[in-house]
Amino acid sequence: MQDQLIVFLEAMYAQTGLAYFSWGNLIMIAIGATMIYLAMVKKYEPLLLVGIGFSCIISNVPASALGSELVQANGLFHYAYQGVALLIIPPLIFFGVGAMTDFAPMIANPKLVILGAAAHLGIFVALIGAKVLGFSLAEAGAIGIIGGADGPMAIFVTVKLAPHLLPQISVAAYSYMALMPLIQPPVMKLLTSREERLIRMKQSRHVTRLEKVAFPVVIGVIVNLFFPPVAPLITMLMLGNLFREVLVVDRLAKTAANDLMNVIIICLTVAIGSTMSADTFLTIDTLEIVALGLVAFVFGTGSGVVGAKVMNLFLTEKINPLLGSAGIASVPIAARVSHIVALKEDKENYLIYHAMGPNLAGVFGTAISGGIMLALLGVK
Amino acid sequence: MTIVPDTLYGAVLLSVIDFGLSFVMIAGIGIVLALFPLLNRLGKIDEKELRKGGH
Incomplete structure (x- = not known):
């Protein structure tokens, strides 16, 4: 029972983005957050930086819908990029x-x-x-x-x-x-x-x-x-x-x-x-x-x-x-x-x-x- | 077909030609704009009339 629970939790963990996080992702998330900060606090081109910053953050969450192959090939973000x-x-x-x-x-x-x-x-x-x-x-x-x-x-x-x-x-x-x-x-x-x-x-x-x-x-x-x-x-x-x-x-x-x-x-x-x-x-x-x-x-x-x-x-x-x-x-x-x-x-x-x-x-x-x-x- | 070689010399050549020609072309647009006041000799557009029939 305990072994099954561990296997189950490991499988759950493998399906989340946590298992694939890298330092690079964290750096890029920090960059995205900085963009939103600059837009909000410094008022540096908020029309551009809010959207770029948010999508940068989300695209660096491993296994996010934005980064998945399915969405990249078919979804809104794919067509926006096209x-x-x-x-x-x-x-x-x-x-x-x-x-x-x-x-x-x-x-x-x-x-x-x-x-x-x-x-x-x-x-x-x-x-x-x-x-x-x-x-x-x-x-x-x-x-x-x-x-x-x-x-x-x-x-x-x-x-x-x-x-x-x-x-x-x-x-x-x-x-x-x-x-x-x-x-x-x-x-x-x-x-x-x-x-x-x-x-x-x-x-x-x-x-x-x-x-x-x-x-x-x-x-x-x-x-x-x-x-x-x-x-x-x-x-x-x-x-x-x-x-x-x-x-x-x-x-x-x-x-x-x-x-x-x-x-x-x-x-x-x-x-x-x-x-x-x-x-x-x-x-x-x-x-x-x-x-x-x-x-x-x-x-x-x-x-x-x-x-x-x-x-x-x-x-x-x-x-x-x-x-x-x-x-x-x-x-x-x-x-x-x-x-x-x-x-x-x-x-x-x-x-x-x-x-x-x-x-x-x-x-x-x-x-x-x-x-x-x-x-x-x-x-x- | 590429006119300039893909070398550092080509990059310098491209830059010199492009920068120089940009000045000439922009100056040309400046000259055209300097002639724009002459257009006013053709007449005047009645803005009120335009706005009246606008969509």
Whole structure:
């Protein structure tokens, strides 16, 4: 009787996750919990971090439904991940972002658009770094694009260049985007003087409805003409923006910006978090990718600020160099960081509107870099 | 077909070309945007009218 009870309990134990727990699982659960903490307490991009953190925790409970082969092959989490892997979710995110975004700051101040390219040095520093570490050129390109600080674009380019690295790269991209309020300010302060951070920007000109309607159409044509490899993303961004600006399809614009976007965010965060199991994630490659992602963000932030300072050498009306770091994309996180860093020096220096110009240009900068990279690597 | 070799030299080459071309292309978009105020010579959109017939 006693022997049977022990056998029974052992069988029960073997069916629970406890029997398969590893230190790796505990580390990943701690990482997931930290993400939820940062979202709740520090308010770092809660829309992203809560879902990613929770799915990360659950996917590291051995034998959990999330991790079982049955669910991985058939369930909701499997299809959420397929939405990412089959490049359905990234264009839909851009669609929603387009419907939410007013591109007037970019249209009103075209000279700041160049910062959208300047802040992308990080892509290439990470790319070369990845090659030095032994990754193939295609893998290095996918890792480098983390520095574009544009989640959907990072996913898009990675699926084309190195699909096996998708979990690591998407996690690195979205985690660093969420952590930009921690990463960027020290670099921005290091590269600017107090006097530079105090520079106030002149009020931008008014952008008319006609210009706002023309913008998505013109950019849509340009991108499809010159950058077909990344056209699906930018085309959807511009379609969403056209819905917003034409004023006659409010219902569609609101759905794209709110309901659809919320559903997509849920799918995206669950899909990314569910790939963070210890056995696939705690590898040397992942650590290298995460480190290179950080390098990319630091260099991108720095090159944007330096780019703005170089522009000031030629401009009679100086711009605040804190705008430069907003060129790293990650709308609107990077613009918000520029705004907050400026506010810490001068409580009445509101940079947010001006920072949105280079921030939005950064989206195009990342798309252009990604498009050129795909073309040079012979990927369609 | 890959245009650049899968070497460190290829990575540097890819980076230089990509970074340089990105500047050129973004500058091109900047120039196009600088011309946008000219669109206003074509006329003005009546926003109230648009909102009235909207869905």
